[in-house]
Amino acid sequence: MIMNIPKLHYISQGKTPEDHLEHIQKACTSGAELVQLRLKNVKKSVVLKTAEKAREITAHFQTRLIINDHYQIAKKVKADGVHLGKTDADPAVARKLLGDYYIIGGTANTLDDCLALVKKGVNYIGLGPFRFTTTKENLSPIIPLLGYQAIVEELKSYTPIIAIGGITMEDVPEILKTGVYGVAASGEITKDFNKINAFHHLLKAPSTNEQLWNRETNF
Numbered sequence: 001m002i003m004n005i006p007k008l009h010y011i012s013q014g015k016t017p018e019d020h021l022e023h024i025q026k027a028c029t030s031g032a033e034l035v036q037l038r039l040k041n042v043k044k045s046v047v048l049k050t051a052e053k054a055r056e057i058t059a060h061f062q063t064r065l066i067i068n069d070h071y072q073i074a075k076k077v078k079a080d081g082v083h084l085g086k087t088d089a090d091p092a093v094a095r096k097l098l099g100d101y102y103i104i105g106g107t108a109n110t111l112d113d114c115l116a117l118v119k120k121g122v123n124y125i126g127l128g129p130f131r132f133t134t135t136k137e138n139l140s141p142i143i144p145l146l147g148y149q150a151i152v153e154e155l156k157s158y159t160p161i162i163a164i165g166g167i168t169m170e171d172v173p174e175i176l177k178t179g180v181y182g183v184a185a186s187g188e189i190t191k192d193f194n195k196i197n198a199f200h201h202l203l204k205a206p207s208t209n210e211q212l213w214n215r216e217t218n219f
Helices: 017-029 044-061 071-076 091-098 111-119 145-155 169-176 187-191 195-203
Strands: 002-005 008-011 034-037 064-068 081-084 103-108 124-127 161-163 182-185 211-214
Touching: 008 195, 017 034, 017 044, 034 044, 044 064, 044 071, 064 071, 064 103, 071 081, 071 091, 081 091, 091 103, 103 111, 111 124, 111 145, 145 161, 145 169, 169 182, 169 195, 182 187, 182 195, 187 195
Parallel strands: 008 034, 008 182, 034 064, 064 081, 081 103, 103 124, 124 161, 161 182
Antiparallel strands: 002 211
16 A cells, blocks of 8 residues: 655644644645644544534645544544544554545554554654644653654664654754655744744645555565
8 A cells, every 4th residue: 555645744733723724724725735734622523513614625735634533533534644642543453444545644653652653553753743732632752852863763664753752843854854855834834824834844745755555564
């Protein structure tokens, strides 16, 4: 199964579901190739309703939509995939419902987390946090640049590693040297959606250079 994984992931943020949708619209307009709807501390019905609207927006721009936490909602709204945190559903369980054509990403903070996610067949790993961020509660320990490098070298996997957690444009050149495949950004982009093109330039990430990942062969 060949899967295209963009190098830049925009994680939505906002005080209300309407804020999230407005930011997703702006991200799509500014050239985002993948956005993740990340609504926290709201009812599942609100997530579903917002996800339906996010699907309409992203479909118009042919932007991939990932739903955070809720793999059943990802399936219901025909999103492109789901991102599962360490305390969310098991990726293997989500895969049974979603099948091979959905992207499944998982959060990792350690090498062992990464090894477990690779074994469960995720399509990408969100490894972090790179630094403290206010967009996530109960943050795991910070991973320094040398930590990323050590994990990537020890992992010996072709599963794309996406660095996440308070990442700014200035961080991208150094963090790419660790061997990670791409980055996820939220606050930096939400402050100025014009930075999406600058991120793409730093990541050398036009659509034609996206990662082609084969789930059966891990390459």
